[in-house]
Amino acid sequence: MGTLILVGGALQPDNKAVFAKILEHCGPRIGIFTTASSNPAQSWEVNAALFRSQGFDPQHIGITVENAGILAYDPAVRSQVQSCSGFFFAGGDQRQITRALLGTPVLALLRRQFAEGAGVAGSSAGTAAMADPMIAGGQSLDTCLGDGETLSLQPGLGLVKNLQVDQHFLAWGRFGRLMWAMEQAGVGLGVGVDENTALVMPKQGPWEVAGESYVAFLERTLAGWQVSLLAQGDRYDLALGQFQIHPSRSPIQMPDPELKNLMSTDIFAPYALSWTLTRLVQSADQAATGLSFRASPEDGFSALGVRVRFYKTPQTMGYDGPSAPGERFSVVRVGLSLEAIRVQVEPVT
Known part of the structure; x- marks a missing residue:
């Protein structure tokens, strides 16, 4: 089995760490699927130039929803796929990938090559499609409240097993919908x-984080939920269930007295989760609170929302290190619980 590389989207040309991992595990002759894009020709033009600049010899696997009935069965396309050392699924709409590829000879061939050692990478929608079921849509607050743009799960490519994945994770505040996806998928x-970050998942050995930001790990056990944030160079050993923090980061010893009474009033806002967790592990406080609710400009409005409680457990650890490359902090196993609330706002008289 080959290595999977899950990129959270918005991969930048100067992200040498991530491109080096893709080149290492997928090889130079990489087949690029632009199937998810609303403009596959433009996506290919952009990605071809990007990958060539990083030392690749990219090949366009030009299957779309519109032409999949022909190209996904074409012997010439299958020969092209077979000639590739690895594959990359570009971003867009993950539903386009599965509509075009599920049940086709090209996907069967790709799965066989992956089983025989070819690397497969994806970014944004290309990452989402790796799971089965895959997250096809939904907003965190709507999903938690069961109304509006709620979680949608659909059949995915199934290259990721017994694991739920999401992307643009901190930038788009998606931990609420990932929790629900895990429950529904039973994982x-x-x-x-x-964004601009990758999780490298080899067949054997620990998974490793590369890139600018974080990979969040959500663990669901009989005792409850835990969340961790891993940064550049940090690893997770699936066999042992252990986090291995890069030696450039050391355990936080002295709490910051300025960090207390931690609360986010919009916990599903961009980077509110990482803001809260990294400050909690620097604080002497044992817990922090996050809120999210449907706002209104009207006086005296009452709305449904959620309250998230983050709390330190015996396993909680915070680590501090250099701010580059990647993020400065790492966070291991902060507990969390979520409950529905009603928020009411009235003017002071």
Whole structure:
């Protein structure tokens, strides 16, 4: 089996760490699927130039929803796929990938090559499609409240097993929907990959984080939920269930007295989760609170929302290190619980 590389989207040309991992595990002759894009030709033009600049020899696997009935069965396309050392699924709409590829000879061939050692990478929608079921849509607050743009799960490519994945994770505040996706899929582990960041998942050995931001790990056990944030160079050993923090980061010893009474009033806002967790592990406080609710400009409005409680457990650890490359802090196993609330706002008289 080959290595999977899950990129959270918005991969930048100067992200040498992530491109080096893709080149290492997928090889130079990489087949690029632009199937998810609303403009596959433009996506290919952009990605071809990007990958060539990083030392690749990219090949366009030009299957779309519109032409899949022909190209996904074409012997010439299958020969092209067979000639590739690895594959990359570009971003867009993950539903386009599965509509075009599920049940086709090209996907069967790709799965066989992956089983025989070819690397497969994806970014944004390309990452989402790796799971089965895959997250096809939904907003965190709507999903938690069961109304509006709620979680949608659909059949995915199934290259990721017993794991739920999400992308643009911190930038788009998606931990609420990932929790629900894990419950519905019946899995105990979920990963949320943030933008310009990758999780490298070899067949054997620990998974490793590369890139600018974080990969969040959500663990669902009989005792409750825990969340961790891993940064550049940090690893997770699936066999042992252990986090291995890069030696450039050391355990936080002295709490910051300025960090207390921690609360986010919009916990599903961009980077509110990482803001809260990194400050909690620097604080002497034992817990922090996050809120999210449907706002209104009207006086005296009452709305449904959620309250998230983050709390330190005996396993909680915070680590501090250099701010580059990647993030400065790492966070291991903060407990969390979520409950529905009603928020009411009235003017002071």
